[in-house]
Amino acid sequence: xxxxxxxxxKSSHSGKKYLLRLFITGSAPRSIIAVNNITEICxxxxxxxxxxxxxxIYEKPEMAxxxxxxxxxxxxxxxxxxxxxxxxxxxxxxxxxxxxxxEYS
Amino acid sequence: MDFHNLSKKELVEELQRANRELxxxxxxxxxxxxxxxxxxxxxxxxxxxxxxxxxxxxTYRKMIEEMNEGAVIFNPDGSVLYCNKAFAGMVKCTVExxxxxxxxxxxxxxFIELFNNLSGSTxxxxxxxxxxxxxxxxxxxxxxxxxxxxPTSTLEAFMMTVTDEREKLYIxxxxxxxxxxxxxxxxxxxxKEEADEAVNLLKEKNFDYAILNKEYVAINNKLANANKELLxxxxxxxxxxxxxxxxxxxMSHEIRTPxxxxxxxxxxxxxxxxxDKHKKHxxxxxxxxxxxxxxxxxxxxxxxxxxxxxxxxxxxxxxNDLMDSIKAQFEPFAVNREGQPLEFRLxxxxxxxxxxxxxxDEFRLQQIISNLLSNAFKHTDKxxxxxxxxxxxxxxxxxxxxxxxxxxxxxxxxxIIFNRFQHGSNSSKKIISGTGLxxxxxxxxxxxxxxxxxxxxxxxSGSTFYFxxxxxxxxxxxxxxxxxxxxxxxxxxxLAGKKLLLSEDDLFSRxxxxxxxxxxxxxLFTATDGRETLRMFQQHGAxxxxxxxxxxxxxxxxxxxxxxxxxxxTIVIAQTAYAMLDEVxxxxxxxxxxxxxxxxxxxxxxxxxxxxxx
Numbered sequence: 001x002x003x004x005x006x007x008x009x010k011s012s013h014s015g016k017k018y019l020l021r022l023f024i025t026g027s028a029p030r031s032i033i034a035v036n037n038i039t040e041i042c043x044x045x046x047x048x049x050x051x052x053x054x055x056x057i058y059e060k061p062e063m064a065x066x067x068x069x070x071x072x073x074x075x076x077x078x079x080x081x082x083x084x085x086x087x088x089x090x091x092x093x094x095x096x097x098x099x100x101x102x103e104y105s
Numbered sequence: 106m107d108f109h110n111l112s113k114k115e116l117v118e119e120l121q122r123a124n125r126e127l128x129x130x131x132x133x134x135x136x137x138x139x140x141x142x143x144x145x146x147x148x149x150x151x152x153x154x155x156x157x158x159x160x161x162x163x164t165y166r167k168m169i170e171e172m173n174e175g176a177v178i179f180n181p182d183g184s185v186l187y188c189n190k191a192f193a194g195m196v197k198c199t200v201e202x203x204x205x206x207x208x209x210x211x212x213x214x215x216f217i218e219l220f221n222n223l224s225g226s227t228x229x230x231x232x233x234x235x236x237x238x239x240x241x242x243x244x245x246x247x248x249x250x251x252x253x254x255x256p257t258s259t260l261e262a263f264m265m266t267v268t269d270e271r272e273k274l275y276i277x278x279x280x281x282x283x284x285x286x287x288x289x290x291x292x293x294x295x296x297k298e299e300a301d302e303a304v305n306l307l308k309e310k311n312f313d314y315a316i317l318n319k320e321y322v323a324i325n326n327k328l329a330n331a332n333k334e335l336l337x338x339x340x341x342x343x344x345x346x347x348x349x350x351x352x353x354x355x356m357s358h359e360i361r362t363p364x365x366x367x368x369x370x371x372x373x374x375x376x377x378x379x380x381d382k383h384k385k386h387x388x389x390x391x392x393x394x395x396x397x398x399x400x401x402x403x404x405x406x407x408x409x410x411x412x413x414x415x416x417x418x419x420x421x422x423x424x425n426d427l428m429d430s431i432k433a434q435f436e437p438f439a440v441n442r443e444g445q446p447l448e449f450r451l452x453x454x455x456x457x458x459x460x461x462x463x464x465x466d467e468f469r470l471q472q473i474i475s476n477l478l479s480n481a482f483k484h485t486d487k488x489x490x491x492x493x494x495x496x497x498x499x500x501x502x503x504x505x506x507x508x509x510x511x512x513x514x515x516x517x518x519x520x521i522i523f524n525r526f527q528h529g530s531n532s533s534k535k536i537i538s539g540t541g542l543x544x545x546x547x548x549x550x551x552x553x554x555x556x557x558x559x560x561x562x563x564x565x566s567g568s569t570f571y572f573x574x575x576x577x578x579x580x581x582x583x584x585x586x587x588x589x590x591x592x593x594x595x596x597x598x599x600l601a602g603k604k605l606l607l608s609e610d611d612l613f614s615r616x617x618x619x620x621x622x623x624x625x626x627x628x629l630f631t632a633t634d635g636r637e638t639l640r641m642f643q644q645h646g647a648x649x650x651x652x653x654x655x656x657x658x659x660x661x662x663x664x665x666x667x668x669x670x671x672x673x674x675t676i677v678i679a680q681t682a683y684a685m686l687d688e689v690x691x692x693x694x695x696x697x698x699x700x701x702x703x704x705x706x707x708x709x710x711x712x713x714x715x716x717x718x719x
Contacts, residue, residue: 024204025157027166028143032178032186033260039184039205054204057146058170061153064146071133072144072155082125087133088141091259 018100019079021053023064025072030089034073037090045102077101175248175267178255179208183220186262195248195269197240208265213237213245219252223263228254235270247274353408357401358655358682364401365704366613368394372707373620398704403542406472410549417553418690421579422467424503425453425460428493431471435478441486452493461496463503464577469550473558476543477507477570485511488567502556502573510567519560523548547572598714600627606647607631608638608664609680610656614703618651621707625714635659639667642675649676649718651701654692662695669696676717680705 022038024031035054042050057064057072067076077084077100086099111119136142144157157163169176175192179185185203193200196211209217216236232252237245247270255262371391378384409415432451439449453460474492481490488510495504514522523544544558551558555575562568605627609615615631622629630645632638635656642650650668654661665677679692679700692700699713 022205025144025155026170027176027178027187027189028157029259030141030143032262035186035204036180036184036260036262039180039182039186042205043182043184052205054201056200056204057144057153057155059200061146061155064153064155065148069146071137071142072146073142082122084125085129087129087136 016049017079018048018050018077018102019053020050020100021055021067021076021078023055023057023067023069023072023074023076026056026058028072031073033089033091034075037093037096038075041090041093041096041100041102048102175265175269177203177208177265177267178262179220179265180260180262181223183207183209183223192267195240195246195267196238197242202241211239213239223254228252228263238267246271349408353404357405360401361398361682361703362611362614364394364398365611366617368398368704369614369617369620373617400542403546406546407542407549410546410553415549415553416690417466417469419464419466419577422463422465422470423460424463424494427467427471428453428474431474431478431492434475435482438479438482439490443486445487447482447485447487448489448491450489450491452491454493454495461503461576462579464579465574466554469554470574473547473550473572474505474507476547477572480543480570481507481509481511481568485509485567496576501576503576504571504573506569506571508567508569513564513566514560514562514568515564519562522560523558596711597624598711598719600625600714600718603627603648603718604646605629606638606641606645606650608633608635608650608652608656608661610634610653618705618710621705621710622651625711627718633657635661635664638664642668643671646672647675649678649714651678651680652697653680655682665695665697678713678717 020038022034024034038052042052055063057069063069071087073087073089075086075090075096077086080101084099084101086096090096137145140158142158144155147154147156170189172189173191175195176187176189177185177192178187185206185208188200188203190200193203196203198211203211208220212220213236216234219232219234219236233249234252235247235249238248239245249268249270251266251268253264255264368391371387371394375384375387375391378387406415428451432449436449439447441447478490478492481492490507490509492507493505495506496502548558551572551574556573558570558572560568560570603625605622605625607615607618607622607629609618609631610633615633619629619631627648630641630647632641635658638650638652638656639659641647652661652664656664661679668675668677676698677696679697680703681689681692681700682703689700698717701709701713
């Protein structure tokens with residue numbers, strides 16, 4: 001599995017720092033699926049400098065205001081700029097990767 | 106926004122941003138429209154309102170989120186997709202810190218195996234298991250988990266509920282402790298009961314002890330009484346022993362006194378015997394009397410030795426002279442029972458020129474040798490008897506011996522013959538006369554003198570008795586040979602013109618003495634008690650007084666004292682029974698000139714008279 005990951009992880013984005021923030025609402029089904037999908041993606045790019053932050057808006061509602069979040073789940077790419085947002089359970093991996101600026105391998 | 110002030114580049118950038126937001130808003134609208142979201146956040150009055158969509162099954166979700174049990178959802182890779190607050194609390198992290206992390210991060214490594222390679226196919230049935238959680242900090246937490254697979258079309262995942270077992274274990278522990286405590290309490294109670302019982306028993310025992318103690322005291326008292334009685338009995342016994350000694354001494358005196366007369370008159374009769382027949386009869390009486398006298402002397406000696414009252418009186422002894430006189434004394438007995446002569450030899454050491462002059466109790470020394478010789482003669486029918494002494498240069502003792510070729514003595518008898526009244530067992534073969542006291546007395550005397558006595562014997566070929574005494578030589582200057590006793594028979598002294606005073610309470614003794622004294626031709630006065638003696642002396646005076654020690658009314662010592670106060674030069678001779686021999690020293694101290702031991706023989710009496718009045 002690690003070997004496969006390695007092959008997949010070889011990409012041009014190495015060296016860039018990615019800071020992702022996922023807003024969820026507890027155990028809601030799409031939130032869970034969103035977590036599942038983004039962790040899958042992160043696992044596929046072990047070499048990428050990816051930092052994922054999970055924010056439960058039940059726990060920290062004030063974070064929603066700061067980031068002007070309207071729908072949950074929402075994934076924000078904070079770094080690299082410019083900021084990008086993806087709404088929903090992140091099931092469409094191609095779309096997510098494109099949105100995040102990661103090359104699909 | 107005022108776009109007029111912006112540069113062309115800035116305007117392009119602003120346009121791109123607006124375009125992006127437009128697309129994002131369109132996507133959001135699309136997502137909301139297609140139901141791809143769980144909730145919508147609306148800003149109202151400065152706070153956030155979260156609107157959850159209907160299909161999210163809010164009731165059950167709320168229950169899971171708020172329940173006290175931990176709830177975790179993770180995918181086949183082990184990434185946590187969801188956890189509730191309870192679980193976050195157990196592992197001491199926030200919910201956000203846990204979500205997206207590997208579940209293995211929060212499980213004790215010992216139990217990780219369970220979470221590897223999980224899939225819907227491997228986990229058809231729920232798994233319940235006790236594991237340990239690994240919190241971010243602190244001790245690992247025991248927990249009961251229940252693991253399920255969640256089969257949904259959209260997601261393959263696993264759900265786990267976690268029960269903190271700390272409390273349960275704590276309670277279990279508490280219960281255990283409680284149980285232990287209860288057990289302990291029961292034990293304690295039992296122990297207390299036992300203790301109480303023991304105390305009660307002790308109380309009862311104490312009572313028993315009291316009784317025992319009473320008995321003990323009673324026994325003790327009895328013992329004390331018994332002891333007292335024993336002591337009294339002992340004193341009595343001692344007293345009786347003393348009485349026995351006194352009795353023997355008295356009896357001896359009482360027997361000797363008539364014996365004195367018997368022997369005296371027998372001698373007188375012998376001189377006037379009409380024919381040989383009469384002479385023989387008188388000889389038998391004389392011999393029997395002598396034997397009787399010897400027996401009494403022996404008994405007295407032994408009782409004294411046993412009572413440790415025997416005293417040793419040392420004088421200067423010319424040893425060879427003593428041996429010669431003993432030889433002469435026994436010469437007449439050197440015949441066997443058939444009248445055949447026995448060889449009888451005195452062996453004196455040849456290696457010394459001058460005869461030894463020693464300090465010793467001559468009388469007792471002679472007594473021992475005589476005892477041994479009489480035994481030798483009694484037991485020897487053929488062969489010889491020889492006796493003598495040996496002394497080795499440098500030795501500090503003299504060894505005497507008496508050897509015979511008689512019957513000999515059995516090994517088993519060699520020890521006992523020194524006991525009193527014991528004859529050797531072989532004595533039945535030959536009629537042996539004797540008191541059985543001779544050897545016992547000899548042993549006692551040698552011991553008293555500081556020597557030893559023993560024997561060598563072979564059954565059938567004779568015995569040799571040995572005894573030793575310490576050798577105390579007398580320095581040559583002081584060993585002037587004394588004048589031989591005037592006891593030597595020079596006949597009846599002629600004492601006409603002399604006045605003799607005889608003091609004797611026993612009639613027969615007195616009459617015998619009178620008979621002997623009248624032959625001297627001296628003037629004779631007699632008295633029967635102390636007072637009379639003194640009165641006679643005051644009335645008539647006397648050249649020589651024969652004074653009995655045991656006199657009625659006034660004893661011999663008191664009479665002597667009075668006589669000396671009247672005339673210090675009067676010769677006063679003490680008469681004493683053999684039993685009073687110890688008093689000899691006292692006589693000299695008291696001032697008697699000399700003494701006579703009763704029964705008095707004519708030779709002795711006349712010897713003394715020659716000595717003092719001749």
